[in-house]
Amino acid sequence: MKIIKGIENIQQAYKDAVITIGNFDGVHIGHQALFHEVIEKADSIGGTSIAMTFDPHPIRVLTQNDHPPLITLNEQKIELISRSGLDVLICVPFSKEFAKISAKEFLEDILINKIGMKAFVVGGDYSFGKNREGDLDYLKTSSKRLGFELIVADWIQSPNNGAARISSTKIRELVMEGEISHAQKMLGRYYQIRGFVEQGRNRGGRLLGFPTANIKLSDELAPKTGVYAVTVEHEGSFYKGVANIGYSPTFDDHIYTVEVHILDFKKDIYGQKIYVNFVERLRSEKKFSGIEELSDQINKDIEKARGILSV
Template sequence: MHRWTRLDDVPADLGPTVATLGNFDGVHRGHLAVIDTVTSIARERGLAAVAVTFDPHPVAVLHPERAPKSICGLEHRLELLEEAGLDGVVVVEFTREYARLTPEDFVVQTFVRGLRSQVVVIGHDSRFGLHNSGDADTMRELGEQHGFEVVVPGTVGETQDGVRSWSSTALREAIVEGEVEEAAEILGRLHRVSGEVVHGYKRGRDLGYPTANLSADSEGLVPADGVYAGWLERPELPADHPDRRLPAAISVGTNPTFQDVERSVEAYVLDRDDLELYGEVVHVEFVRRLRDNLRFDSVEALMEQMARDVDQTRELLR
């Protein structure tokens, strides 16, 4: 998949395109439904399938005080978009100047001149242009004026029976609340946090449960405090290596028993004390939340609970 950081970098020999736009934060099933429409039309017509996304998130530029933390990092987002079958992605640097483009100026700059789009696929709730004043109806009108077709896929994953919609907002809510199973349903895969393994207090090792502690600048939205069952993946190893993906009991929080104040993510790989992971970048995937973080009156009580957590994790991941 081609990656461009400016529309001017898109080569003319790419030819006409089927294109879409969005933040694609998390690249969840709602996004994938739109992208599937893009790639299907592109393959049928022999055109290139391209997406336009933004970095940083527009809210981080326009209203930094209420900018949401990204569900996944940019590199992970691009990997997921490539897996979805796109031929190229333009990562536009979002600036205040860029935000001042009228809907028509945005469309002409992006789809008419930049990508030479024959078809633009847009989500039913997408917004673009100055003050987010452009919507699907605006895009249809501009398509008629500038000679491209507009496709608006039907809604998918709407809220029903207490299940959240397939949206980045609903996904973020589920993760923040620790509902990682619900997050996985929206994503179509397990939610993960990625980061370098760094030295911690080594209390887990002293208790017989050595943990991999992720650095504070890890990528990915960290779930609610608590204990989780999940997996530790080592992307630096070959895909068929037996230690590539390992079952893990995961702790998120501040460790109230020891009155730690720094929030952390740490993963104990079941039945392994021989792993040397310091300095390695790993992915921690969340399967199910087992319990809240608790404060124990003694180290012995903590160890008994940790043993139960490990047993429950082993049974769940079996």
């Protein structure tokens, strides 16, 4: 997949471009279905399959401090979209100036003349342009006038509730509630956080006998506090693990941490980046009577995680 950063860096119009546009936060299975439809249409006409997305998220530019945490930051979003099989991803730096572009200008000058759009794949609630004036009615009228095909994709229904559609908002809520197995069904993958391993408080190995990797989060969205069975990716290899998110109530120091005990792992990874995939929530955080009781519980958590991760 070719990545273009900025509309101004498009050198020439693409052959029979088929395009979809969105923020694609989470790159969930609804987004993946849009990409699949774009690819199928492009293949059928010998064209180019294209997605356009924005960074930063438009709501962050258009509102002041009134925005939810992102499910996927731009780095991971690009990685996930690149796996879809699309030919081109156009990443547009979003600004207040860009938001002022009218629907007509965006459609005619950018999508058709600059990119070469022949088909436009959108969801049922899609709108674009200044004041969101480019709604479906506008697109239907414009498609006849300008000669491009408008494809309105069907909603992908939630596997947890067939009456509801998959949305980034719902996935965000599920992650924040610790319902990561339900979020996984909507994402089509395990929810992942990533970050660099930093020096912790030197308690895991020294006091408890379970060394942990303390993570300085790159992501904005972390699952609900508690203990989770996880897999950990480091330098292309995968390991099983147990993650604790929260405030370590047994030690009563009220410091929020994300730490992972990687099973059967001996490497020194301070300062290195790891990726943590959340498989199942094991329990809530709990204050134990002391080190011995906490250590016994961690042993139980590890055995339970081994069973879950061996399936």
